[in-house]
Amino acid sequence: MKCARCNKRAEIELKYSGEFLCGNCFIRLFEKRVRRNIRSNRLLKPTDKTAVALSGGKDSTVVLHILNDLHKRAPRSELIAISIDQGMGKFQEKSLNAAKAICKKLGVKQYVYSFGEEFGLTMDEIVERSKRLKNPAPACSYCGVLRRKLLNDKARELGITKIATGHNLDDEIQSSLMNFIRGDLDRIARMGAIAGVIKNEKFIPRIKPLRECPEEEVRVYAGLKRIEFETSRCPYSEDAFRRTIREVIDRIEERHPGSKFQILKSTDRLISILRSETRPGEIGRCRICGDLTSGDLCKACQIKREFGLD
Ligand SMILES: [Zn+2]
Numbered sequence: 001m002k003c004a005r006c007n008k009r010a011e012i013e014l015k016y017s018g019e020f021l022c023g024n025c026f027i028r029l030f031e032k033r034v035r036r037n038i039r040s041n042r043l044l045k046p047t048d049k050t051a052v053a054l055s056g057g058k059d060s061t062v063v064l065h066i067l068n069d070l071h072k073r074a075p076r077s078e079l080i081a082i083s084i085d086q087g088m089g090k091f092q093e094k095s096l097n098a099a100k101a102i103c104k105k106l107g108v109k110q111y112v113y114s115f116g117e118e119f120g121l122t123m124d125e126i127v128e129r130s131k132r133l134k135n136p137a138p139a140c141s142y143c144g145v146l147r148r149k150l151l152n153d154k155a156r157e158l159g160i161t162k163i164a165t166g167h168n169l170d171d172e173i174q175s176s177l178m179n180f181i182r183g184d185l186d187r188i189a190r191m192g193a194i195a196g197v198i199k200n201e202k203f204i205p206r207i208k209p210l211r212e213c214p215e216e217e218v219r220v221y222a223g224l225k226r227i228e229f230e231t232s233r234c235p236y237s238e239d240a241f242r243r244t245i246r247e248v249i250d251r252i253e254e255r256h257p258g259s260k261f262q263i264l265k266s267t268d269r270l271i272s273i274l275r276s277e278t279r280p281g282e283i284g285r286c287r288i289c290g291d292l293t294s295g296d297l298c299k300a301c302q303i304k305r306e307f308g309l310d
């Protein structure tokens with residue numbers, strides 16, 4: 001089989017377009033898709049000081065590589081990495097080591113902050129303690145909220161103007177469908193290539209350069225570019241609802257290639273309709289930390305209170 005674009009030997013089949021591509025043409029297509037997302041959604045300005053939220057896994061590692069290439073061509077921009085040590089046993093150690101090695105290799109300055117030092121409890125301890133709660137939430141939701149809070153607070157202290165995350169197409173459409181099924185359209189309105197568009201001095205905009213890239217293609221890209229990352233998985237099981245949605249979407253894609261892109265397209269239309277038709281709800285400030293929240297306390301402060309950390 002020959003590459004559809006250059007006639008070299010094809011290595012990759014894109015089921016959704018029926019194309020066969022060689023490694024080089026695939027790399028070009030992948031990078032073009034990321035750059036188009038950055039450009040058309042205005043994710044970055046030439047003067048941005050960007051922090052990549054770097055876990056050491058494939059997605060955030062690929063983001064760091066691509067943004068580092070762009071940064072070299074934008075002399076007024078700055079790029080750093082922030083890694084969070086959530087305190088999750090051996091897995092944490094391995095992924096932090098991988099993150100450290102990548103930063104060293106690329107010459108990117110890395111900052112590491114830990115749950116243990118900043119909140120007084122590691123994720124391992126939070127999961128242990130949550131077993132004693134009446135209605136414990138899935139580990140992912142504690143971890144996600146606290147991680148976002150720590151990233152945002154530290155990025156602000158460092159004078160960061162954008163936080164780049166590794167969210168790929170699969171992550172994004174899973175969240176979209178989950179919110180849709182839960183009836184949480186307000187949350188869909190807050191999704192998008194730049195999350196949290198509300199202008200606020202306490203909130204650093206989060207950008208998702210890989211939002212239009214299927215997870216499988218991120219993996220293929222990392223392999224072709226010989227980008228090293230940590231492959232082991234988080235010890236805490238994935239949110240059960242997300243797992244179901246992932247399986248359903250994967251099955252639909254298998255039988256109807258191209259569906260994943262269509263779900264993203266529908267999500268984007270929905271986001272723009274929702275944003276134009278609904279007024280943002282009353283937004284107040286968290287009584288403890290001052291972050292924006294619709295309630296009395298923000299999610300992170302609620303969790304801290306639940307575990308007696310405030
Ligand atoms: Zn080719």
Ligand SMILES: [Zn+2]
Nearest residue numbers: 286289298301
């Ligand atoms: Zn708060």
